[in-house]
Structures are given as C-alpha cells and as structure tokens.
Amino acid sequence: MRALLLAVLVVITCTPVAFAQEGALVTVFWDRDGNGVRGEGEPAYKRPEIAIRDDAGFDAVVRGGEDGTYRLPHAGRWQVSHDEDPFVTTTPTVVQSDGQDVVFGIRGASICGTVWLDANTDGKVDEAESRIAGHRIAVEHYQWADREATTAPDGTYCLQDLPSGALTLQSGDRGGIDGTAWGYTAPDNPIIKTSSKFDWTSGRTRPVLIEPGAEITGYDSAFVQPKGMDVTARRVRIDNVRYDGVHVGIGSMSSANTR
Numbered sequence: 001m002r003a004l005l006l007a008v009l010v011v012i013t014c015t016p017v018a019f020a021q022e023g024a025l026v027t028v029f030w031d032r033d034g035n036g037v038r039g040e041g042e043p044a045y046k047r048p049e050i051a052i053r054d055d056a057g058f059d060a061v062v063r064g065g066e067d068g069t070y071r072l073p074h075a076g077r078w079q080v081s082h083d084e085d086p087f088v089t090t091t092p093t094v095v096q097s098d099g100q101d102v103v104f105g106i107r108g109a110s111i112c113g114t115v116w117l118d119a120n121t122d123g124k125v126d127e128a129e130s131r132i133a134g135h136r137i138a139v140e141h142y143q144w145a146d147r148e149a150t151t152a153p154d155g156t157y158c159l160q161d162l163p164s165g166a167l168t169l170q171s172g173d174r175g176g177i178d179g180t181a182w183g184y185t186a187p188d189n190p191i192i193k194t195s196s197k198f199d200w201t202s203g204r205t206r207p208v209l210i211e212p213g214a215e216i217t218g219y220d221s222a223f224v225q226p227k228g229m230d231v232t233a234r235r236v237r238i239d240n241v242r243y244d245g246v247h248v249g250i251g252s253m254s255s256a257n258t259r
Contacts, residue, residue: 021074021075022071022072022074022075023071023072023073023074023075023076023078023099024071024072024075024078024097024099024100024101024102025069025070025071025072025101025102026050026052026064026069026070026071026072026080026082026101026102026103026104027044027064027068027069027101027102027103027104028044028045028048028050028064028068028069028082028103028104028105028106029042029043029044029045029068029103029104029105029106030042030043030044030045030105030106030107030108030160030161031090031091031105031106031107032107032110032160032161034088034090034105034107034213035090036090036091036105037105038103038105043161044066044067044068044069045064045068045104045106046065046066046067046068047063047064047065047066047068048063048064048068048070048082048104048106049061049062049063049064049082049084050062050063050064050070050080050081050082051080051081051082052072052078052079052080052081053078053079054073054074054076054077054078054079055076055077058073072097075099076098076099077096077097077098078096078097079094079095079096079097080094080095080096080097080102081093081094081095082104082106084106085164085212086108086163086164086165086212087106087107087108087163087164087212087213088106088107088108088212088213089104089105089106089107090105090106090107091103091104091105107213108160108161108162108163108213109162109163109164109210109211109212109213109214109215109216110158110159110160110161110162110214110215110216111158111159111162111167111169111208111210111216111217111219112156112157112158112159112215112216112217112218112219113137113156113157113197113217113218113219113220113221114131114151114154114155114156114157114220114221115131115132115135115137115151115155115157115171115220115221115222115223116129116130116131116132116155116220116221116222116223117129117130117131117132117180117222117223117224117225118183118196118222118223118224119225121183121184121224123183123184123185123192123193123194123195123196123222124193124194124195125195125220125222131151131153131154131155131156132151132155132174132223133151133152133153133154133155134150134151135150135151135155135157135171135172135174135221136148136149136150136171136172137149137150137151137157137159137169137170137171137172137221138169138170138172139159139162139167139168139169139170140167140168140169140170140204141168147159147161147162162210163210163212164210164211164212164213164214165209165210166207166208166209166210167207167208167210168204168205168206168207168208169197169198169204169205169208169219170203170204170205171198171203171204171221172203173203174223179225179226180223180224180225180226181200181223181224181226182196182198182199182200182201182202182203182221182222182223182224183196183200183221183222183223183224184196184200184222184224185197185198185199185200185222187199187206194222195218195220195222196220196221196222197218197219197220197221198219198221198222203221205219
C-alpha cells in the first residue's frame with residue numbers, strides 16, 4: 001500500500017512539469033469597443049488563421065479553434081502574427097512570446113437601425129409609432145459565417161463584426177406574421193425623404209459600402225398596414241396579363257388565381 005501511494009504521489013507531482021512544456025496560448029477575439037482588452041460580452045473570433053515561427057526556423061500558418069484559441073506546439077521563443085484586411089486590428093499584429101500568452105483583438109464594422117410600424121405612412125420614425133420586436137435583419141451572401149440580428153423590444157438591432165466591402169441587408173417578410181408590408185421608399189427621388197433603407201418591394205437594401213471598422217447607423221426598416229377593407233399583404237400569382245395592364249381587384253381575377 002505504501003508503494004502504491006508513493007507511485008500516485010509521483011504521478012501527481014510530475015503532471016505540472018509535463019504541462020509546463022506546452023507552448024503559450026494564442027487567442028483572437030472581437031474587440032467591439034476597440035480598447036485592445038477583451039471585455040465581458042466580446043466573443044471569440046472563430047477559427048482564425050495565425051502565423052507562427054520559432055527560433056529553430058519552424059514556420060507555419062495554423063488555424064485556431066471555434067473558441068478563437070491555438071496552443072503553440074512547444075515552449076520557447078515564438079513570433080506570432082495575425083492580421084486581416086477586412087477588419088481593424090486593435091492590438092499589435094506581430095508579437096514575440098517567450099512563453100507568455102498572446103492575445104489579438106479584431107474589430108469589424110457595425111450597421112444599426114430601427115424596425116417600426118409606420119402608422120401614418122410618412123416614412124419617418126415618429127416617437128408615438130410602435131417598434132417591432134423579434135424581427136430578423138440579415139446580411140446576404142456573408143462569406144465568413146451566417147450573420148443576422150433580431151430586433152430588441154424597442155425595435156433596434158445591430159449587425160456587428162462585419163468585414164469591409166459592399167454588403168446587402170435583408171429585412172424579413174412579415175406578410176404571414178402580422179399582415180404588414182415593407183414601407184414605401186424612394187432612394188432615387190431627392191424630394192421624398194424616408195427613414196427606411198429597405199426597398200418596399202423586396203425588403204432589401206442597396207449594397208452598403210463599408211470601410212474597415214466603420215460604425216453605420218440609421219438603417220431603419222418601415223412596415224405599414226395595407227389600406228382597405230380586410231386587406232393583408234399576400235403574394236399574388238398572375239396567370240393572365242392583358243396588354244392594357246395588370247388588373248388586380250374585385251372582378252379582375254378569380255380567387256383561384258390569388259395566393
């Protein structure tokens with residue numbers, strides 16, 4: 001029994017020595033406030049590419065995990081670097097480590113706005129008008145990962161950690177939820193001023209040109225209640241088009257041709 005206890009003691013006391021031979025931990029995170037220090041609520045940058053080189057000449061580009069971390073292969077002196085053009089790096093891009101952990105901060109751009117029910121259809125966000133909570137705003141064809149936001153109880157949303165370049169936003173269709181439709185916009189008419197940046201026929205924005213780390217606000221999305229007797233927003237299928245125009249209304253097409 002004494003010999004067994006001695007063997008267990010040797011294993012326990014030797015374990016820290018074995019772990020001491022591991023290399024430093026490298027972490028990449030989304031530095032949303034841009035202060036170079038990881039704060040509460042700042043998420044990991046998933047699967048970052050990190051360049052490493054040791055004193056013996058070993059040189060490689062490696063990929064971190066879903067938690068934004070990578071453990072250097074062994075203890076010793078390393079040069080570690082991380083930098084990506086679509087984003088702003090808030091910490092030094094090249095770090096020399098003699099065993100110390102390394103942290104890189106990355107700040108992306110953000111686009112924020114409000115989703116509201118435009119009760120008077122004037123295209124402006126009025127204080128008395130209702131905000132729409134739980135509404136989805138998404139980035140189309142985002143190459144890094146799926147990127148979407150859901151509006152808060154006050155109707156506000158923020159898409160964060162976005163790359164530079166041209167991005168198009170999509171405001172969700174509410175026809176099957178509450179019968180409302182996207183509010184009217186006139187981006188080509190300088191006389192008509194509307195708060196909404198989302199097209200009233202498709203719910204999409206025009207491409208938004210984003211600079212690295214930019215903070216863009218005012219990308220609001222209006223919804224309106226269609227006017228008329230017992231009218232809701234629905235899809236319409238046109239089976240027959242007359243040469244004098246498309247006629248939609250009572251007597252213009254049968255109920256079998258509407259959706």
